[in-house]
Amino acid sequence: MILPESIRDGLVDLRSHKLRTALQTLGVVLGVASLVAVQGLVDAGRRQAVDFFSEVGGLTKILVLNRPLKTTTQTARQLRSVGLNLRDAEAIRREVPFAALVDPMNIEPLMVRHGEYRRVQMITGATPDYPSVYKHFTGRGRFLSPDDMAAGTRVCVLGDTAARRYFGNEDPLGKTVYFNDVGFEVVGLLGRKEFFFDNGDRNALEWMNEMTIIPLSALYARFTGDTDKRVAYINVVVDKVENNKKAAEAIRAVLMRRHEGVEDFEVFNRDEMMKQREEQGKVFDITFLVTGIVSLVVGGIVIMNIMLASYQERIREVGIRKALGARWSDIAAQFLVESVLVTSIGGAAGLALGMLFAKAISLLIEEPAVITLRMALVGVGASVGVGLLFGLYPAIRAARLNPVEALRYE
Secondary structure (H helix, E strand, O other), rough: OOHHHHHHHHHHHHHHHHHHHHHHHHHHHHHHHHHHHHHHHHHHHHHHHHHHHHHOOOHHHHHHHOOOOOOOOHHHHHOOOOOOEHHHHHHHHHHOEEOOOOEEEEEEEEEEEEEEEEEEEEEEOOOOOOHHHHOOEEEEEEEHHHHHHHHOOOOOOOHHHHHHHOOOOOOOOOOOEOOEEEEEEEEEEEEEOEEEHHHOOOOOOOHHOOOEEEEEHHHHHHHOOOOOEEEEEEEEOOOOOHHHHHHHHHHHHHHHHHOOOOHHHHHEHHHHHHHHHHHHHHHHHHHHHHHHHHHHHHHHHHHHHHHHHHHHOOHHHHOOOHHOOOOOHHHHHHHHHHHHHHHHHHHHHHHHHHHHHHHHHHHHHHHOOOHHHHHHHHHHHHHHHHHHHHHHHHHHHHHHHHHHHHHHHH
16 A cells, blocks of 8 residues: 555544544644743743843843942951942953953933923943943934043933933934033934833833933043042953853952952853853743653553554454555554554644644733744654654554454454
8 A cells, every 4th residue: 555545544534533533632732732832932032032132232241230248347358349440440351351342331310401301310421332332323423432531521422212301302413411510512312222022012121212321531520529430330242152251250350359359249141141041941941841741642642542442443454455465564554644644633733722822821921922933843743753653553563463363353
């Protein structure tokens, strides 16, 4: 019997025993649905996290933050340490070989005034490296220059929301805005940044649109008067993601030396954070994966038992076919094809159900879900594999049947 005839006979048999076919496919349907739904949620979450990080500098960015000391009594060294400062950033730029960009930043609440607008806003002191560090470039005008930083020039760059807030429909470029009654010329407008998680309506990057940026040197000279030149945090962009771990260790070593062994800072490696998130998610991945595999195995066992029962019913049929010249491979193919057809139908139904599961869970937990071609192929491939594996034993038993004994079977 050739393959098309085996498939045709298998389909006829499946149609003739609809309830039996439904029971055979049930385990496979649930197993494939579990695999597809879980992978859809996991892959979508991972992809969205990478996309978000790429919007704010990518995975090569390392963030260094101040960390308050938790001890109630402090040593002389701890008292001497002023936390992160501009000289720390310069030392990182100078001594960490993997550091491509270093951008120290500080934030200060200042009274902003322009026309009728008068309100306290957080003003950011930054360096010319900010656009490259955050992938946040000017849409119009220019950003802060090295000369602005060196001279503490009274110029500022506004985010899209900040510009609308201060100036309304007026063009801000070239205009003056006052911070604590000190006038700063608007020389640039940053492009608008947007990123929405889970198709929501909250822009996760709105804080970037609200930024008002002046030279860090101007923030010290004209407002804080801080002779220690302390900073809120330091951004470091590494030349390539493979060097993130080495760079983080080098940054920690430089700061520990400069702070005389006082660890009043934290180093956050984005690449490590992504890996930790994936490790934490593996517990759930494995749980659902095992559930899917168990469902597939149970479905396979059900298929094997029903195929054995079907074999018992068709012993005389098999004997007659062998007596008429059917080969070992023809008999085995007939049973294997029937098993694979059952699991393929279950796989297709499981794929559709898995997509519905993923969508429903996505709406319930407000997380995205993406079904890719690879996941669909894995689900259907797993179902076909189950059909081949658990259909093999009934197929071999039927193929080895002695035709004389089969014809005597009552």
